[in-house]
Amino acid sequence: MGVSTSSPEKGISVVTMDFPPVNALPVQGWYDVADAILAAGRAPGVRCVVLCAADGCRGFSAGVDIKEMQREAASGAGGRSTLLGANRGCYEAFSAVYRCEVPVIAAVGGFCLGGGVGLVGNADAIVASDDATFGLPELDRGALGAATHLSRLVPQHLMRALFYTSRTATAAELRAHGSVWQVVPRPRLRAAALELAREIARKDGYLLRLAKAALNGIDPVDVHRSYRFEQGFTFEANLSGVADRVRDTFAQEDK
Template structure:
């Protein structure tokens, strides 16, 4: 349980690839410490001069279910501040990783999961993968910045307001998912792309990552931080608690 980093295999086929795996049962809804651990793992992997590509993956039922709502409800405002900072650091770590990041997504990718994959350089997904921001149903806001990197603007707004999800196939049609494969082939497909990337010159890859980030039309760090201000406003006004209480009564626990 937690966040771990490994190499897919020894020898030339796995050279230059670091696999960061998230495992927080039962649904990968991360506590505050989990977001910081993920940020540290991605940054550490990217700083390693021997790394040329990072694969971000998850164990269990789904890729990511967002933040641990139970922790938010138990700890109150202090947890919200921690979650805001932790998510900010984790999303930024993926975006700012010195080498390309390939996200390997299976099952559900919700809330904070969108923040991670929306900042990844490429996404490989299993056929059963679904993506969405159920924030309005859970008394939260945020990550519209990252959903807007996956779908067109009006679709992003409709998905955000309705809390609906989209499939991997739909995102593939929009060009934001590189490849959709059966779940049992996900790891191999993600590593295949990672190996193709890692075959390039490592120093040039790092320059390419910095150059591509530099021409992005939206500053994702500033944009997401702006959104977080409204998340905090929803919390201090009592709106967030009212919605979360309703969500909890309907059977939800993590988000």
């Protein structure tokens, strides 16, 4: 369990998230994802990184581990270390995908929710299974954030409707909007992601790094500043007490 890195082929690194059953990442997990992706991108022989979930997880990611926050609240300590850690960890992990020196492919199977959208929205390409769904249930979880990244996957008005309703969009819908490269049956997901990674990895490694820096430089959205702006409202929701009330309701419904 945790985050691991493998090298199935020359020039390709695969970073795997394994937090069963739903890949809800604890605080340290977000930092581990960030470290693994940045380390893979710095490796001289790597030309493409694939980010995926372990086979034993039901989906790509359910986002932040809400139960970790609940355990801290139930302890009576009154601290906010888990909340602060999750916010900082998410920022670092999302940023790492964007700042990785080489292209990052997100291989998405099953659900991709909350922080999962943050990771995928900053990826360079997305390969998804035909049962993949994407969404931000943040308003139902006492949180905000990652609209920055959802807006990189769907048009502005659809992003807003999805955010307000906590509904999800399918991989087929995202492909229609041009944000998903390929939709394949779930058993074919890893192979399809590696096929795309293999095609990218045939390019010159130095030129790929220049290309990644150039594309980030012309990006119309400053993903770092935009997401940090969103996080400020997440903190306001927590300081006001409304986030705790909503999280408590979610925890009761989840039992």
